[in-house]
Amino acid sequence: MRAMETGSFGYIAIAVTVVAALLILANYSLGPRYDPREPPVIQQKVPHIGHFIGLLQYGLRYFELLSAKHRLPVFTLQTLGTKVYVVNSPDLISAVQKNAKAFSFYPFVSFMLPRLFDAGDEAMAIIDNNIDGEKGQWGLIPDTSAGMHTALAPSSSLDSMTRTMLTKLEDFMKPLEANSVGIELDLYRWIRRAFTAAGTEAVYGPKNPFNSNPELEETFWQFESDITLLLLGIAPSITARKGYNARKKFVAAMNEYFENDGPETGSDLIKARSAANERYGAKQHGARFELGNLIGVLINATPTFFWILLHIYSRPALIADLRAGIASATESTTGDTTMQTIVISRLKDHCPLLLSTYQETLRLQTHNSSSRWVTKDTLLADQYLLKAGNVIQMPGYPVHTLSSVWGSDVESFNPSRFLKLEKKSKEKTQKQHPASFRSFGGGATLCPGRHFAAAEICAAAAMMVMRFDLEPAGNGGVWVIPDWKHGKVASAVPPPDKDVKVRVRMRKGMEDVKWSFGFEGSVSKFEVFAG
Numbered sequence: 001m002r003a004m005e006t007g008s009f010g011y012i013a014i015a016v017t018v019v020a021a022l023l024i025l026a027n028y029s030l031g032p033r034y035d036p037r038e039p040p041v042i043q044q045k046v047p048h049i050g051h052f053i054g055l056l057q058y059g060l061r062y063f064e065l066l067s068a069k070h071r072l073p074v075f076t077l078q079t080l081g082t083k084v085y086v087v088n089s090p091d092l093i094s095a096v097q098k099n100a101k102a103f104s105f106y107p108f109v110s111f112m113l114p115r116l117f118d119a120g121d122e123a124m125a126i127i128d129n130n131i132d133g134e135k136g137q138w139g140l141i142p143d144t145s146a147g148m149h150t151a152l153a154p155s156s157s158l159d160s161m162t163r164t165m166l167t168k169l170e171d172f173m174k175p176l177e178a179n180s181v182g183i184e185l186d187l188y189r190w191i192r193r194a195f196t197a198a199g200t201e202a203v204y205g206p207k208n209p210f211n212s213n214p215e216l217e218e219t220f221w222q223f224e225s226d227i228t229l230l231l232l233g234i235a236p237s238i239t240a241r242k243g244y245n246a247r248k249k250f251v252a253a254m255n256e257y258f259e260n261d262g263p264e265t266g267s268d269l270i271k272a273r274s275a276a277n278e279r280y281g282a283k284q285h286g287a288r289f290e291l292g293n294l295i296g297v298l299i300n301a302t303p304t305f306f307w308i309l310l311h312i313y314s315r316p317a318l319i320a321d322l323r324a325g326i327a328s329a330t331e332s333t334t335g336d337t338t339m340q341t342i343v344i345s346r347l348k349d350h351c352p353l354l355l356s357t358y359q360e361t362l363r364l365q366t367h368n369s370s371s372r373w374v375t376k377d378t379l380l381a382d383q384y385l386l387k388a389g390n391v392i393q394m395p396g397y398p399v400h401t402l403s404s405v406w407g408s409d410v411e412s413f414n415p416s417r418f419l420k421l422e423k424k425s426k427e428k429t430q431k432q433h434p435a436s437f438r439s440f441g442g443g444a445t446l447c448p449g450r451h452f453a454a455a456e457i458c459a460a461a462a463m464m465v466m467r468f469d470l471e472p473a474g475n476g477g478v479w480v481i482p483d484w485k486h487g488k489v490a491s492a493v494p495p496p497d498k499d500v501k502v503r504v505r506m507r508k509g510m511e512d513v514k515w516s517f518g519f520e521g522s523v524s525k526f527e528v529f530a531g
Contacts, residue, residue, distance in 0.1 A: 034076070034078065035385055035387065037379075037384070037385035038076055038083075038085075038384065038385050038386070038387065039072070039074040039075050039076045039085055039384045039386075040072060040075050040076065041075070041076045041077075041078060042066055042070060042075050042076065042077055044077075044079065048079055048080055049079060049080065050079065051077040051078075051079045051084070052079050052080065054066075058486065058487075059228075059486055059487040059488075059489060060367055060368070060369055060395065060486075060487075060488075060489065061367065061486050061487075063086050063369055063393055063395040063398075064367065064395055064397045064398060066086065067086065067088050067395060067397075067398035068398065068401075072088065073087070073088055073089035073091075073092055074086065074087045074088065074089060074092055074380070074384055082389070082390060082391065083387070083390040083391070084390065084391045084392075084393055085374075085384075085386055085390060085391070085392045085393070086393050086394075086395065087392060087393070087394045088394075088395070088398045088399060088402075090399060090402075090405065090433040090434075090435040090436045091381065091433070091435070092380060092381055092384075093370075093394050093399070093435040093438075093442065094433075094434065094435040094442075094443075095380055095381045096372060096380065096392060096394065096443075097435065097442050097443025097444065097445075098443065099378065100132075100443070100444050101134075101375065102374065102375055102376050102378040102386075103372040103373070103374060103375070103378070103386075103392055104132060104372060104373050104375050105370075105371065105372055105373070105445055106131045106132045106141075106373075107373040107375075108371055108373060109127070109131060109141070110124065110127070110128055110131065112231060113127060113292075114233075115230055115231050115232075115233040115236075116227065116230055116231060116291065116292075117247075117288040117289065117291050117292065118247060118251075118288060119285065119288060122285075123282065123285040123288075126140050126280050126281060126282045126285070127140055127141060127282075129280075130142065139280070140276055140277070140279075140280040140282055143276040143279065143280070144272070144273055144276040144277075147269075147272025147273065147275065147276055148269060148272060148273065148448055148449075149448045150268075150272065151267065151268040151269040151271075151272050152269060152448040152449050152451060152452055153448065153451065154451050154522060154524045154525045155522075155524070157267070157268035157269075158451060158452060158455075158524040159519070159522055159523050159524050160267065160268070161202045161203070161267050161268075161269065161452060161524075162202070162344075162452065162455045162456060162459070162523045162524050163517075163519050163523065164198075164201055164202040164205075164267075165198045165199060165201070165202035165452075165456050166198070166344075166456065166459055166460065166463075166517050167517070168197055168198035168201045168202070169194055169195075169198045169460055169463075170516075170517070171197075172190070172193065172194035172197070172198075173463065173464070173467065173468075176468060176504045176506075177506055180505065180506065180511060181505065182469075182503045182504055182505030182506075183503070183504050183505070184473045184501060184502070184503050184504075185501070185502060185504065186499040186500070186501055187306060187309065187310075187470075187499060187500045187501070187502045188302075188303070188306045188495060188496055188499045188500065189499055191302055191305050191306050191309075192217075192221065192302050193217060195298060195301055195302045195305060196210065196217045196220065196221075196298055196302070197210060197211075197217070198456075199294075199297045199298050199301065199456075200294070200297070200298075202267060202297075202456075203266065203267050203269055203270050203293065203294075203297055204257065204262060204263075204266045204267070204270055205262065205263075205265045205266035205267060205270070206265050207257060207260055207261075207262035207265060207266070208257075208262075208266075209253040209254060209256065209257045209262070213253055215249075216249070216250065216253055219246045219249045219250055219253075220246070220250060220294060220298070222242045222243060222245075222246035223243045223246040223247050223250060223291065224243075224295075224298075224299060224490060225242065225243060226240040226241075226242055226243020226244070226246075227243065227489060227490045228487060228488075228489050228490075229243065230243050230244065230247075231489065247288075247291065250287075250290075250291065251287045251288045251291075252287075253287075254286070254287035254288075254290050255287040257287075258274070258283070258286055258287060269293075270293075273286070273289070273290075273293065274286060277289065295490055296447075296449055297449075299490055299491050300453070300491060300492050300493045301453055301456060301457060302495070303365070303484075303491065303493045303494060303495040303496070304358075304361065304362065304365065304453070304457055304493045305457050305460060305461070306495065306496065307361050307365045307493065307496075308357065308358060308361045308457060308461050309461065309464060309470065310479070310481055310500065311357065311360075311361055311413055311415070312357065312461065312465060313470040313471075313479070313502075314479035314481065315415070318357070318415050319465060321353055322351065322353060322354055322357070322462075322465050323465060323466060325350060325351030325352075325353050325354065326342060326347065326350070326351050326354065326462045326465060326466050327466070328346075328350040328351065329342060329343050329346035329347050329349075329350035329351055329462075330342050330343065330466070331343060331518060337512060337513070337514050338512065338513045338514065339513075339514045339515075339516065340466070340513055340514070340515050340516075341515075341516050341517070341518040342459070342462055342463060342466065342515070342516075342517055342518060343518035343520060343521075344455070344459045344462075344517060344518060344519065344523040345518075345519075345520060345521035345522055345523055345525070347458060347459065347462055347526075348525065348526055348527075351462070352419055352422075353415060353416060353419065354458050354461065354462060355418070355454070355458060355526060355528070356415060356416055356417065356418035356419045356422075357415040357461075358454060358457060358458050358461070358528075359417075359418045359437075359528055359529060360413060360414060360415055360417050360418060361413075362437075362439040362493065363400045363406070363417075363437065363439070364400065364413060365484065365493050365494075366396045366397060366400060366438060366439040366492055366493055367395075367396065367397050367484060367491075367492070367493070367494055368395070368396045368438065368439070368441075368491075368492035368493075369393045369394060369395040369396065370393070370394040370396075370438065370441050370442070370445070371391065371392065371393055371394075372391070372392040372394075373390075373391060373392070374386050374387060374388050374389065374390045374391070374392060375388060376388045394438070395438075396438030396439065396492070399435070399436055399437075399438050400436075400437070400438065402436070405432075405433060405436045406436075418529065421529075432529065437529045437530060439492060439493070439530070440528070440530040442530065446530055447530075450528055450530055451524050451525075451526060451527075451528075452524065454526035454527075454528045455523060455524045455525075455526045458526055459517065459523070463515065463517065466507075466515065467506070467507065467510070467515050468504050468505065468506060468507060469504070469505055469506075469507050469508070470502050470503070470504055471502065471503050472500070472501070472502060472503075473501040473502055473503045474501055480500070482496040482497055482498050482499075482500060483496070483497045484496060484497060485497040
C-alpha cells in the first residue's frame with residue numbers, strides 16, 4: 001500500500017535490519033568515537049562486527065532481544081563506523097517523531113527503492129525531487145502521499161474499497177459450506193489466497209490483473225519471500241532468483257493494466273497514485289511502484305487475519321462473547337430461507353470487544369521497527385545526544401510489552417484490554433501514551449491504511465465467527481499456536497513459521513441460514529489506537 005512509510009500498514013519495517021546493516025558496511029572506518037552524552041553503549045561479544053552478526057542472524061528480533069535483556073529507554077549499538085540508536089521509551093519515540101527534519105525517514109526511501117523496485121536513475125530522480133516536501137506540497141512522494149491519505153480516510157471512497165473487499169471474500173467463504181462434515185484446509189494458505197484476490201480487487205477494480213492472471217498471486221508472494229535478499233542488492237538475479245524473476249512478471253502484468261486504462265475503473269486509491277505518476281512524468285514507472293502499494297495491502301493484513309482467527313477460536317469463552325455482541329449488530333429476515341445480515345457500521349458500537357480483540361492481536365503479533373536517519377547532531381528530549389549520519393530504530397514489540405503501559409499481564413492475550421483502556425481514558429483516570437502502540441507507526445508517517453485494515457479484518461472476522469466453527473485438524477484437537485516467522489523485514493505483522501491445518505464447518509443449528517454483509521451507513525469508521 002505504499003512506496004514510502006506513510007502509505008501502508010507496516011511498510012516501515014523494510015527500513016530496519018537490512019538497511020541498517022548495509023549502511024554499516026558502507027562505512028570503512030572502525031570504532032566510531034563515543035560521546036558520553038550519547039545513549040549508553042551495549043557491548044558486543046565480537047569487536048566491531050558482533051551487532052552486525054546479530055542483525056544477520058535474528059533480523060528485527062535482534063532489537064527485541066537486546067531491549068528485553070537491558071531494559072533501557074534508549075541505547076547505542078556501534079559497529080564498523082556507524083551507530084544504531086534503539087529507542088524503547090514512548091516519551092522518547094514521541095520526541096523523535098516530532099522532529100522530522102533532524103530524524104528523517106526519506107534517506108531510507110532513496111536507499112531502498114532502487115533495490116526493491118529495480119528503480120533506475122530516471123525513476124529515482126523523480127522520486128528524490130522534493131522527497132520530503134520541504135520546498136512545498138509538490139513532488140511525486142508528497143503528492144502521492146496526500147492522495148493516499150485522502151483515499152484511505154473514512155469516507156465514501158474507503159467505504160467503496162471495503163465493500164469490494166468483503167464482497168470478494170464472500171466468494172472464498174461460500175465453498176466452506178459444502179457439507180456438514182466440514183472441510184480441512186491449511187488456514188494461512190487459504191487466507192493468503194482470499195486476501196490476495198479480495199485486496200487486489202478492492203484496489204484495482206474490474207480490470208484487476210490478478211483476476212485475468214491467477215498465477216500473479218504466487219508471483220507476488222515469491223517476490224515477497226525474497227525481499228530481504230533483494231534489499232541486499234548483491235547479484236539479486238542469482239541470490240534472489242525467485243523474487244527477481246517474480247518482480248519482472250509482476251511489472252509486466254501491471255504495465256498491461258495501466259496500458260488498458262485500468263485505474264479509470266479502479267479505486268480512488270489507484271486513481272490518486274496513477275494521477276501523481278502522470279503529473280510528475282513517472283507514468284512509465286507506475287507498474288513497479290505498485291509493488292510498494294501491494295506490500296501494504298497484503299503483507300500485513302493477511303497474517304493479521306490468521307492471528308486473530310487463532311486467538312479467537314482457541315478461546316471458547318471469547319467466541320461466545322463475540323457471537324453475542326455481533327448478533328446484536330445482525331438483522332434477520334425469514335422467508336423460504338433465513339437470511340442473517342451483519343451490518344458492518346454497527347459492529348463498533350454493538351460489539352466493541354471485536355475491535356479490542358483486533359488491537360490486542362496487533363499488540364502481541366507486531367514485530368516491526370520504525371527507522372529514521374539522523375541528519376544533524378541533536379539532543380533528544382534535552383538528554384541524549386544523537387549524532388548525524390547514524391540510524392534510529394524504534395522497535396514495536398518492546399513498547400507493546402511495557403508493564404508500566406499495558407499492565408502486569410502484559411505477556412498475556414487479553415481481548416478486553418483495549419475496552420478497559422478506553423473506559424479509563426473516558427473517565428480521565430488514565431491517559432494512554434500516544435506512542436505506546438506501534439503497529440501503524442506514528443507521527444508524520446502514521447499509516448493512513450489503518451482504517452481499511454481495521455474494517456476489512458474486523459468485518460471478515462465477524463462473518464467467520466458467526467458462520468463457522470473452526471477446530472484443529474491435528475494435534476488431538478488441541479490448538480497449537482505457531483511461532484512467527486523471523487527475518488521478514490517487510491512485515492509489521494509476520495506470518496506464522498508454519499501453517500495450521502483446521503477443519504471448518506457450518507455452526508450447528510445454522511446449516512440452513514444464509515449470511516451476508518450489510519453495507520448501510522459508513523463501513524470504514526473503525527477507529528483504532530495509533531500515535
